[in-house]
Amino acid sequence: MSIKAAKRREDYLPPDFTVDHIDLKIVLAADATSVSAVLQVTRIGSHERPLCLDGEQLTLKSVEVDGIAWTDYQLSETALTINGVPDSFVLSTVVEIAPAHNTSLEGLYLSDGAFCTQCEAEGFRKITYFLDRPDVLSMYDVTITAPQDEYPQLLSNGNKLASGHNDDGTHWVKWQDPHRKPCYLFALVAGDFDLLTDEFTTQSGRVVALELYVDKGKLNRGQHALDSLKRAMRWDEEVFGLEYDLDVYMIVAVDFFNMGAMENKGLNVFNSKFVLADSETATDDDYFNIESVIAHEYFHNWTGNRVTCRDWFQLSLKEGLTVFRDQIFSETFNSPLATRIKQVKVIREHQFAEDAGPMSHPIRPDEVIEMNNFYTVTVYDKGAEVIRMLWTLLTPEGFKRGMRFYFDRHDGQAVTCDDFVNAMQDANDIDLSLFKRWYGQSGTPRISIAQHGDKLTIGQHTPATADQASKQALLIPLQLEMVPSNGQGESVQLTVALKSETQEVLLPVSSGNRVLSVNSGFSAPVIVEQQASLAELGSILSFAKSDFDRWEASQALFKQAMLANMEGDASVINETAQLMAQFITAEQRNLALLSEVLIPPSVESLVAGLEQVNVDALLNSHKAVYKRVAIECAPMLEKLLAALVLRDEYAYTPEQIVQRKALNTLLKLYSQCQDTSDMLTTLFTNADNMTDTLTALQAAQLGNQSTFESLMQQFEERWQDDPLVLDKWFALHATTERPDILARLQLLMEHKQYTLKNPNRIRAILGSFAFYNTAGLHLSDGSGYRFFTDHLLAIDPVNPQVAARIVTPLLSWRKFDSDRQDKIKFHLTRILDNPQISSDLFEKVSKSLA
Numbered sequence: 001m002s003i004k005a006a007k008r009r010e011d012y013l014p015p016d017f018t019v020d021h022i023d024l025k026i027v028l029a030a031d032a033t034s035v036s037a038v039l040q041v042t043r044i045g046s047h048e049r050p051l052c053l054d055g056e057q058l059t060l061k062s063v064e065v066d067g068i069a070w071t072d073y074q075l076s077e078t079a080l081t082i083n084g085v086p087d088s089f090v091l092s093t094v095v096e097i098a099p100a101h102n103t104s105l106e107g108l109y110l111s112d113g114a115f116c117t118q119c120e121a122e123g124f125r126k127i128t129y130f131l132d133r134p135d136v137l138s139m140y141d142v143t144i145t146a147p148q149d150e151y152p153q154l155l156s157n158g159n160k161l162a163s164g165h166n167d168d169g170t171h172w173v174k175w176q177d178p179h180r181k182p183c184y185l186f187a188l189v190a191g192d193f194d195l196l197t198d199e200f201t202t203q204s205g206r207v208v209a210l211e212l213y214v215d216k217g218k219l220n221r222g223q224h225a226l227d228s229l230k231r232a233m234r235w236d237e238e239v240f241g242l243e244y245d246l247d248v249y250m251i252v253a254v255d256f257f258n259m260g261a262m263e264n265k266g267l268n269v270f271n272s273k274f275v276l277a278d279s280e281t282a283t284d285d286d287y288f289n290i291e292s293v294i295a296h297e298y299f300h301n302w303t304g305n306r307v308t309c310r311d312w313f314q315l316s317l318k319e320g321l322t323v324f325r326d327q328i329f330s331e332t333f334n335s336p337l338a339t340r341i342k343q344v345k346v347i348r349e350h351q352f353a354e355d356a357g358p359m360s361h362p363i364r365p366d367e368v369i370e371m372n373n374f375y376t377v378t379v380y381d382k383g384a385e386v387i388r389m390l391w392t393l394l395t396p397e398g399f400k401r402g403m404r405f406y407f408d409r410h411d412g413q414a415v416t417c418d419d420f421v422n423a424m425q426d427a428n429d430i431d432l433s434l435f436k437r438w439y440g441q442s443g444t445p446r447i448s449i450a451q452h453g454d455k456l457t458i459g460q461h462t463p464a465t466a467d468q469a470s471k472q473a474l475l476i477p478l479q480l481e482m483v484p485s486n487g488q489g490e491s492v493q494l495t496v497a498l499k500s501e502t503q504e505v506l507l508p509v510s511s512g513n514r515v516l517s518v519n520s521g522f523s524a525p526v527i528v529e530q531q532a533s534l535a536e537l538g539s540i541l542s543f544a545k546s547d548f549d550r551w552e553a554s555q556a557l558f559k560q561a562m563l564a565n566m567e568g569d570a571s572v573i574n575e576t577a578q579l580m581a582q583f584i585t586a587e588q589r590n591l592a593l594l595s596e597v598l599i600p601p602s603v604e605s606l607v608a609g610l611e612q613v614n615v616d617a618l619l620n621s622h623k624a625v626y627k628r629v630a631i632e633c634a635p636m637l638e639k640l641l642a643a644l645v646l647r648d649e650y651a652y653t654p655e656q657i658v659q660r661k662a663l664n665t666l667l668k669l670y671s672q673c674q675d676t677s678d679m680l681t682t683l684f685t686n687a688d689n690m691t692d693t694l695t696a697l698q699a700a701q702l703g704n705q706s707t708f709e710s711l712m713q714q715f716e717e718r719w720q721d722d723p724l725v726l727d728k729w730f731a732l733h734a735t736t737e738r739p740d741i742l743a744r745l746q747l748l749m750e751h752k753q754y755t756l757k758n759p760n761r762i763r764a765i766l767g768s769f770a771f772y773n774t775a776g777l778h779l780s781d782g783s784g785y786r787f788f789t790d791h792l793l794a795i796d797p798v799n800p801q802v803a804a805r806i807v808t809p810l811l812s813w814r815k816f817d818s819d820r821q822d823k824i825k826f827h828l829t830r831i832l833d834n835p836q837i838s839s840d841l842f843e844k845v846s847k848s849l850a
């Protein structure tokens with residue numbers, strides 16, 4: 001394998017040619033699929049350059065220009081360059097590919113015997129020679145031929161035009177997509193699925209057929225996905241006036257998939273994890289995630305497909321915006337508090353770490369070796385926070401006006417992030433030039449607050465990052481809540497638009513007897529440096545109007561107690577435990593808030609927030625504080641738990657979700673200080689749903705080894721033939737803190753359901769281990785690093801995207817003690833020294849060692 005060269009955003013040039021129309025004829029066979037492509041090519045501008053098409057792992061069979069066999073071309077590993085072409089012509093190529101040997105899951109591959117494609121970002125070049133870049137928009141006609149018995153369903157984008165049978169037992173279907181699209185939105189699926197159908201009538205009265213394709217026998221697990229789709233379709237009409245634009249919307253669930261799902265025009269392909277659910281097999285979180293991913297892919301039809309990206313550096317144009325859209329959709333149909341907390345945890349636990357590590361990049365990156373490495377929490381989730389700040393600055397009405405203007409101006413085009421912000425600006429008569437810096441600047445801004453009476457001096461500065469030494473001031477909408485410190489009187493909320501390094505703000509009411517809750521609601525993706533005192537945090541926890549801010553205060557309290565305890569200061573622990581106990585007594589009826597507040601920040605989020613980490617001390621301190629809080633709260637926990645265990649038959653309703661969540665939080669906490677074996681066993685045995693089942697397992701995992709082992713064994717016996725459910729079991733084992741964890745992982749990887757070819761399995765075992773078993777990965781003798789690296793080296797040649805994603809926790813080695821640093825570096829060097837290393841791993845590991 002050879003390493004790709006880096007590409008720079010600034011080097012963008014428009015394409016030399018465009019393809020107005022492509023006619024694809026694909027004859028499917030696992031070992032030798034034939035792909036004939038007829039391209040209507042037009043030169044752009046006046047130049048003499050040849051036509052250079054991308055193509056990888058293709059066996060070229062023939063080339064014709066305007067129907068004449070063509071020999072004036074060069075072929076390389078990655079390109080077909082055709083010389084001497086006219087300004088406008090028809091290019092016909094035939095290639096052969098081998099989907100059965102495609103383990104990268106990019107291009108055309110087999111998933112459990114079904115053919116499917118994944119073309120984003122640069123996978124179409126593994127199907128045929130083409131201008132594989134998002135600013136080439138074409139009309140598609142696609143004819144698929146395959147054996148009728150094995151592959152009764154042949155799907156592609158758009159509308160079915162015709163179909164027929166051949167004498168040799170094959171059949172064919174011809175599809176036509178009436179919308180121009182970039183090739184990354186092309187899709188093809190061929191297989192034998194069960195089909196769930198429904199209908200949606202759009203606001204203008206058109207009837208859209210909805211079709212959900214799932215593995216045979218799984219039909220009864222598809223209803224929630226279909227219901228979610230209908231909710232998303234209605235919501236986008238009501239909130240943004242956006243209507244679906246084809247007669248059919250198809251979703252196919254496959255087991256082998258690198259990511260969550262893909263928004264191919266009219267034919268979404270989903271990781272089955274984000275489609276299949278019933279109460280027995282899916283948790284409330286799974287239901288939530290399915291709804292949000294279904295909505296996300298649906299929303300892409302406008303933000304991504306109708307208006308797409310000019311080049312891949314602009315990825316956040318569609319992803320940041322679409323994540324934001326799915327977030328506000330989720331906030332409407334679920335608890336806004338729980339939903340916002342989930343989002344902020346992703347930023348704190350993963351995005352801040354990315355900003356602080358060797359892969360740091362702005363939401364619109366400047367330099368990329370492997371595009372697949374840039375489907376990141378920065379581009380997606382920080383990108384969504386940047387859009388959210390626009391929503392705040394422009395107000396929802398102004399933002400919606402901007403969206404309408406964006407589609408009026410750019411429908412059918414491939415555009416940039418700047419084009420998006422310009423549309424927002426022009427629709428609202430506001431200058432957003434300062435705001436645009438968020439797109440080009442990486443790193444997490446720090447906010448400092450100094451208070452002199454009723455005047456605040458607010459400072460902002462962004463520390464240097466691996467990719468950028470100097471930073472500028474940003475436009476930051478910072479929300480503040482002035483909370484009455486003793487609960488007497490109303491809170492006052494204000495939003496300050498920070499524009500320079502320091503800024504003075506006059507508070508709207510007297511600050512006497514008030515505590516400031518800064519970055520209220522997480523109004524901006526920043527870190528607030530100012531340390532509130534325990535008393536102040538106690539006031540915010542008790543009296544803030546914003547429930548989110550109350551949760552923030554609880555997390556700050558836990559964190560301070562954990563850090564102080566590491567330094568041997570026990571007073572913070574005591575005070576924190578007392579504040580938590582007071583809180584639980586005062587708020588015993590507010591289960592929604594209780595169930596969030598009483599979860600301490602994860603070890604991993606603490607690691608992400610620290611520059612230097614003493615792993616062993618942190619792990620101990622985390623446990624000590626959690627236990628101390630449990631002891632202090634025990635009487636109340638007992639009382640609340642007794643009231644919680646009696647419940648109705650499972651339903652995915654807001655009331656029940658809150659109850660199950662509270663049961664989870666409280667039982668985990670209570671199990672820190674009490675032997676809960678009997679309770680957990682009873683809960684596990686009586687549970688009529690996966691949420692409670694997992695609650696029993698998680699609570700046992702945290703402290704009750706023998707109960708954990710026996711319940712886990714029962715779980716395995718019950719679900720051993722259902723890999724999607726078994727992933728939960730794999731992940732629980734992989735995240736358990738135990739001295740023999742590596743031997744345990746080895747056993748898991750010998751399980752009959754484990755295969756290195758399925759990304760869900762790898763993520764469940766090795767991904768969970770690397771991201772969420774800090775104790776195991778960082779075992780002091782370095783055996784965790786060795787074990788993990790050995791497996792990374794085995795995965796890389798099979799599926800480099802997955803290898804590069806889970807290597808992440810090793811990249812931040814600089815945080816750890818010098819002995820661990822040396823050990824991690826040793827193993828990263830082993831990866832880098834592998835002559836077969838993929839571009840994916842190379843980019844990340846070489847940056848980390850630089």
Ligand code: PHE
Pocket residue numbers: 118120121258259260261262263296297319375
């Ligand atoms: N575009 C997909 C999404 O965010 C993600 C994806 C990227 C899937 C690359 C596959 C490959 O919805």
Ligand code: ZN
Pocket residue numbers: 296300318319322
């Ligand atoms: Zn997306």
